[in-house]
Amino acid sequence: MVTRTHLAGAVAAAVTLVSAAGLAQQPGRPPAGQPGTVTLSLSDYDRLVARADRLIRPVDPPPIPATIARAEAIVRVIGDRARGTFTLEGEVYSTGITKVPLLKGAPIVDARIGTTPLALLREGDTTVALIEGPRAFTITLEWGTVVTTSPGRAGVNVPVPAAGTVGAVFELPAAASDVQLHSGAVSRTTATPAFTRVEATLVPRSSAFIGWAARKAETQTARSARSIATVYSLVSLREAETRLASMVELSVLAGQPERIDVAVPAGYAFTGASGSASESAEESAGVVSVRLSRPQERRHQFLLSFERQAGAAGAFDVPLPRVIGAERETGEVAIEATGTVELTVNEREPLRRMDVREAGPSLLALTGQGVLAALRYQRRGDSDLTVSGDLTRYPDASLITAVADRAVATTLVTVDGRTLTEITLTLRNRAQPFLRVELPAGASMVSAEVAGETAKLASAADGARVPLLRPGFRPNGPYSVSFVYVQAGTPFLKKGRAELQLPKMDVAIGLVEWELFVPDRYRVRKFDGDALVEPVTPTDHPAAGGTGRGDGGGWGRGPGSGASSEGGDRRAAVGETKESVTVTADVDTAAREPRDEVAQAPSQNVFNLQRRVEGVLPVRVDVPRAGSAYKFVRPLVIDEETRVSFDYRSR
Numbered sequence: 001m002v003t004r005t006h007l008a009g010a011v012a013a014a015v016t017l018v019s020a021a022g023l024a025q026q027p028g029r030p031p032a033g034q035p036g037t038v039t040l041s042l043s044d045y046d047r048l049v050a051r052a053d054r055l056i057r058p059v060d061p062p063p064i065p066a067t068i069a070r071a072e073a074i075v076r077v078i079g080d081r082a083r084g085t086f087t088l089e090g091e092v093y094s095t096g097i098t099k100v101p102l103l104k105g106a107p108i109v110d111a112r113i114g115t116t117p118l119a120l121l122r123e124g125d126t127t128v129a130l131i132e133g134p135r136a137f138t139i140t141l142e143w144g145t146v147v148t149t150s151p152g153r154a155g156v157n158v159p160v161p162a163a164g165t166v167g168a169v170f171e172l173p174a175a176a177s178d179v180q181l182h183s184g185a186v187s188r189t190t191a192t193p194a195f196t197r198v199e200a201t202l203v204p205r206s207s208a209f210i211g212w213a214a215r216k217a218e219t220q221t222a223r224s225a226r227s228i229a230t231v232y233s234l235v236s237l238r239e240a241e242t243r244l245a246s247m248v249e250l251s252v253l254a255g256q257p258e259r260i261d262v263a264v265p266a267g268y269a270f271t272g273a274s275g276s277a278s279e280s281a282e283e284s285a286g287v288v289s290v291r292l293s294r295p296q297e298r299r300h301q302f303l304l305s306f307e308r309q310a311g312a313a314g315a316f317d318v319p320l321p322r323v324i325g326a327e328r329e330t331g332e333v334a335i336e337a338t339g340t341v342e343l344t345v346n347e348r349e350p351l352r353r354m355d356v357r358e359a360g361p362s363l364l365a366l367t368g369q370g371v372l373a374a375l376r377y378q379r380r381g382d383s384d385l386t387v388s389g390d391l392t393r394y395p396d397a398s399l400i401t402a403v404a405d406r407a408v409a410t411t412l413v414t415v416d417g418r419t420l421t422e423i424t425l426t427l428r429n430r431a432q433p434f435l436r437v438e439l440p441a442g443a444s445m446v447s448a449e450v451a452g453e454t455a456k457l458a459s460a461a462d463g464a465r466v467p468l469l470r471p472g473f474r475p476n477g478p479y480s481v482s483f484v485y486v487q488a489g490t491p492f493l494k495k496g497r498a499e500l501q502l503p504k505m506d507v508a509i510g511l512v513e514w515e516l517f518v519p520d521r522y523r524v525r526k527f528d529g530d531a532l533v534e535p536v537t538p539t540d541h542p543a544a545g546g547t548g549r550g551d552g553g554g555w556g557r558g559p560g561s562g563a564s565s566e567g568g569d570r571r572a573a574v575g576e577t578k579e580s581v582t583v584t585a586d587v588d589t590a591a592r593e594p595r596d597e598v599a600q601a602p603s604q605n606v607f608n609l610q611r612r613v614e615g616v617l618p619v620r621v622d623v624p625r626a627g628s629a630y631k632f633v634r635p636l637v638i639d640e641e642t643r644v645s646f647d648y649r650s651r
Helices: 004-015 020-024 042-053 604-613
Strands: 066-078 081-104 108-113 120-123 126-146 148-150 153-159 165-173 176-182 184-191 195-202 207-214 226-237 242-254 259-263 269-274 278-284 287-292 299-308 314-319 328-337 340-345 352-354 373-378 386-394 402-413 419-429 434-438 443-450 458-460 463-467 479-487 495-502 508-519 522-529 627-638 642-650
Touching: 066 153, 081 108, 081 120, 081 153, 126 153, 165 176, 165 207, 176 184, 176 195, 184 278, 195 207, 242 259, 242 314, 259 299, 269 278, 269 287, 287 299, 328 340, 328 386, 340 373, 402 495, 402 604, 419 495, 419 604, 434 479, 443 463, 495 508, 508 522, 508 604, 508 642, 522 627, 627 642
Parallel strands: 066 165, 226 328, 402 508
Antiparallel strands: 066 081, 081 126, 108 126, 120 126, 148 153, 153 207, 165 195, 176 207, 184 195, 226 242, 242 299, 259 287, 269 299, 278 287, 314 386, 328 373, 340 386, 352 373, 402 419, 419 479, 434 463, 443 479, 458 463, 495 642, 508 627, 522 642
């Protein structure tokens, strides 16, 4: 190993080779030393020492010379021989020619790296490739072997390369069944008329064996098999299609059937077969042939699916599949439909109605929604069975995602006919993003608040939009939503009739409370509309000299509301009493005279709205400061306007 002391000595020795005489001729250099020595400046000495510290370290070799990351194999069995193609992907890390092990104990027919022939070497029973590196590579190997046979079975030994992952596809004879794989796992089996395709994952660095049952054509034993069948069918009536799913349960009484034939319902297309008992299924000439995976068992179960594109509407008929060759076939049928429908099913022998709760678990397991009707049957011979009936569809009702328990409206009326209205809703909302407000003609939205925060309004062709939700705000309980709008109107004259209305809102409202504040220079009478006047106590009625503040103790209404202003408490009909009572008292005739007004003192909502007009709301409205309030209520309002009309006269 070269040390710093050795390097310094080497530097000194090299420097002694320089001629002292030559150095003496250069101006500005220090005087020469003793013979065989040289004098260096301090900077040159430090530079040489620093270079001696930077030693070149050798690069560590790779831990392995090469690796195979992934391998894919395709093995085809034709007759008594099998031929496979291996595709190996890997990388050589070492420099130069490197040996890469490929397969162990396998006769390789051809080997290529890309399109170039690959050099192979035999070391013991392992085939090794010679590849120059470093480089990535893709190797294609052709391999062949013979099929091993035993009574009733056949198989192939497949070498597995030492790769990170190994996938394989086996194409076995079409009659192959009971496929078993050792040193691997089968992920999928597909049967075609030409071959049986098996997809699997193999264990690296092993030898896999795939075996299968070698069956011949139908034997006398298979033809003489006897069985009984139970078929559970689910009929799904959809708007654009009709689907039929049939669960077939077969009990073998004698023999060993290798396949089960099922007649396809007329007008339906076979869409698939599934179940552990089904190895493969093929349709030909209106018959589905299901090849059984374990013919030696006595019970088999598999699911068949059929479909017809035309949806059921009005009268419908659905033929049922039939198990060909079964000595006896019984079954159950369940009918389901999507949407809002009314179903009537015809009952005719051998189809008989039954309670849907009596349906078997195999049938109920097929349903995806509520069963509307169920039938059971026992087929007689080879007769065809058809489920028929009538189906009526109704439009689906939209789901209510938001509802308002209460809506409080306050309207200020000015002498020039303009109105300023504030509506506050106590809302319960699950998923509705906006509140659509269809304002009256000539009205415009001024402001809106949602849960105490100002909301940004939006407009559309069918009305204004008040956002009910915002980022991070997903309430679980009721919250407040309010908005204010102003509406232009016709100025009041000395007398006339006026009509006011509240906007449509696309939420269901349990109770609407409306307070109307009219300037004191006008007297109103003859209320009409689709809202009721709020009840007031008799002592608070203006005609009785009260204060006008109602406490809800009774109903006081003008003539326009349809109730009399005198004698509002009628609890018993006169004709029902058998005794007469004479009452003598002084009567205040002025209090008994009917009045057209049902005025009340304004609530705090009126005062709050008056204060908001002064510099808070972005609109100028000369609201009245003195006047009378009239209160109305209306229960259960769903996307409709609320109207109130009245006669007025200047005082």
